[in-house]
Amino acid sequence: MSDHASCLVAKLSNFAELTEDDQRLLARLEEDTRSYPANHTVFRGGEGVDNLYVVKRGWLFSSSALEDGRRQVMMIHNPGDIIGLPHLPFRRSLHDLSTSTPVELCPFPKDSLDTILSRSPRLTALLFAFSMVEQAVLFDRLQAIGRMRARERVCHLLLSLRSRLRLTNDVEKGFSMPLNQTVIGDALGLTNVSVSRVMTGLEQEGVLTRGSSWLWIHSPEELSQHVEFEERYAHLDTSWFPSETSAST
Amino acid sequence: MSDHASCLVAKLSNFAELTEDDQRLLARLEEDTRSYPANHTVFRGGEGVDNLYVVKRGWLFSSSALEDGRRQVMMIHNPGDIIGLPHLPFRRSLHDLSTSTPVELCPFPKDSLDTILSRSPRLTALLFAFSMVEQAVLFDRLQAIGRMRARERVCHLLLSLRSRLRLTNDVEKGFSMPLNQTVIGDALGLTNVSVSRVMTGLEQEGVLTRGSSWLWIHSPEELSQHVEFEERYAHLDTSWFPSETSAST
DNA sequence: CGAGGTGTTGAGTCATTTCAAGTAGAGTGG
DNA sequence: CCACTCTACTTGAAATGACTCAACACCTCG
Numbered sequence A, B: 001m002s003d004h005a006s007c008l009v010a011k012l013s014n015f016a017e018l019t020e021d022d023q024r025l026l027a028r029l030e031e032d033t034r035s036y037p038a039n040h041t042v043f044r045g046g047e048g049v050d051n052l053y054v055v056k057r058g059w060l061f062s063s064s065a066l067e068d069g070r071r072q073v074m075m076i077h078n079p080g081d082i083i084g085l086p087h088l089p090f091r092r093s094l095h096d097l098s099t100s101t102p103v104e105l106c107p108f109p110k111d112s113l114d115t116i117l118s119r120s121p122r123l124t125a126l127l128f129a130f131s132m133v134e135q136a137v138l139f140d141r142l143q144a145i146g147r148m149r150a151r152e153r154v155c156h157l158l159l160s161l162r163s164r165l166r167l168t169n170d171v172e173k174g175f176s177m178p179l180n181q182t183v184i185g186d187a188l189g190l191t192n193v194s195v196s197r198v199m200t201g202l203e204q205e206g207v208l209t210r211g212s213s214w215l216w217i218h219s220p221e222e223l224s225q226h227v228e229f230e231e232r233y234a235h236l237d238t239s240w241f242p243s244e245t246s247a248s249t
Numbered sequence C: 001c002g003a004g005g006t007g008t009t010g011a012g013t014c015a016t017t018t019c020a021a022g023t024a025g026a027g028t029g030g
Numbered sequence D: 001c002c003a004c005t006c007t008a009c010t011t012g013a014a015a016t017g018a019c020t021c022a023a024c025a026c027c028t029c030g
Helices: A007-013 A018-031 A112-119 A119-147 A150-165 A181-188 A193-205 A218-222 B009-015 B022-031 B112-118 B121-147 B150-167 B180-188 B194-203 B220-224
Strands: A033-035 A041-043 A053-058 A061-063 A070-075 A097-101 A103-108 A208-211 A214-217 B034-036 B041-043 B051-057 B060-065 B071-079 B098-101 B103-109 B208-211 B214-217
Touching: A007 A018, A007 A053, A018 A103, A018 A119, A033 A061, A033 A119, A041 A208, A070 A181, A070 B121, A112 A119, A112 B121, A112 B214, A119 A150, A119 A181, A119 B071, A119 B112, A119 B121, A150 A193, A150 A218, A193 A208, B009 B022, B009 B051, B009 B112, B009 B121, B009 B214, B022 B112, B022 B150, B060 B112, B060 B180, B071 B103, B071 B180, B112 B121, B121 B150, B121 B180, B150 B180, B150 B194, B150 B214, B150 B220, B180 B194
Parallel strands: none
Antiparallel strands: A033 A103, A041 A097, A053 A103, A061 A070, A061 A097, A208 A214, B034 B103, B041 B098, B051 B103, B060 B071, B060 B098, B208 B214
């Protein structure tokens, strides 16, 4: 929505004002950039991973497969996301990280966080808060998978993706959605076949239009009639954040 | 496993050494104590909640219900847990909080965190890390619900509960498990009926013994043969934590 | 033009749910 | 101490939503 050079700064600025110093701290995370092709595995679960990543461009997802191949997609990552916070307390990565499109990632070492932790309690609070927002989205998906029918699950995910993208993109006239139906199914505890049936149905009913890697939700309000959905990216309560004052250098 | 007065300190001490100052900061969170009876709703989703809670005694769970009553249990809370971090960035609570047993909670205001954020980057990192561990447990349950059969889901949850309890209790010869089958089902995306069938089967096969509100898993290794389960509470990688040095008062 | 990835559609199968009835145990009050 | 009540759990039979299997259509890319 804004003209920040960094998607991360753009995303976070939706929720709290960032000081110059905070922006500098964040900029350090994006000093290095690496490119990966589509359908590429960046790392696998169980590997030692010392880096976190800021997503600069492209779509990725984290997933984990059981021995017999059954796969669960855990998170879907968009530009501005920080990938890897959940792996932080572990020696080995929890999940596979795979690209859906060509991608640019900015890797930075775990240690880089300690500067933020030590120098900017306020930025720490913001990162923590956003991490909790993502957890809230996860809770919502848990409920979708655990307690909703196939059609509801799909509607829920589409609304969720749209609401996340709205932080950095215009989605009113459609948006890029480069996830195939197998990935969508694996995110929702469904098969690609069920996803296909639902999406075909939704398109025939006229609630959405699909292109390849592209989706237009005509009216989110109408789609919301098919499922209980809660917006999580609206406002943050920042009242508990520490004040700006802190150690500096 | 240790003789700390506070379950919270006991739990966190499993993962990192706490300085005197850190322990004092944590003690402040437990100054106030309130009691609630079993099967009581502490707060409901959508209410404004300005407090977080440290669990001192008893079992609780967070859940969320759809309009038609379908309910998803999101988290199960034990002594030593901090309840409410996921609600932090929101004005209104995300979930209902209900007790399964008589409970003692220590409420503390959101604002209390800013002292920790400002004064102890290291403790902040620890709390953040533990929050990510809980998120990892959540990911595991997401996979269980999304991609496992009823029997696997139940085995997974039982192993998960046991491994959590091991942080503060002896579980070798059984442990208290005051969750009825409806709650277990709601945590796993199953009905109470399915849970009953699975548990009855497991008991008949001799892998576990049940009492009312009590469970003995004879051999976790044997139970693990029925499901892929990963221990998440083992060690934390604390290498990225900021050093002790920080502002003080 | 062939290959591979992706999506669609139909028919049959199956795990879990739903519905329903019944048992067991804990707590209460007469 | 015995009904009485309530909640939790069990068990069977029938219903069902999603899965599996399989064939086919479409598109992109080399």
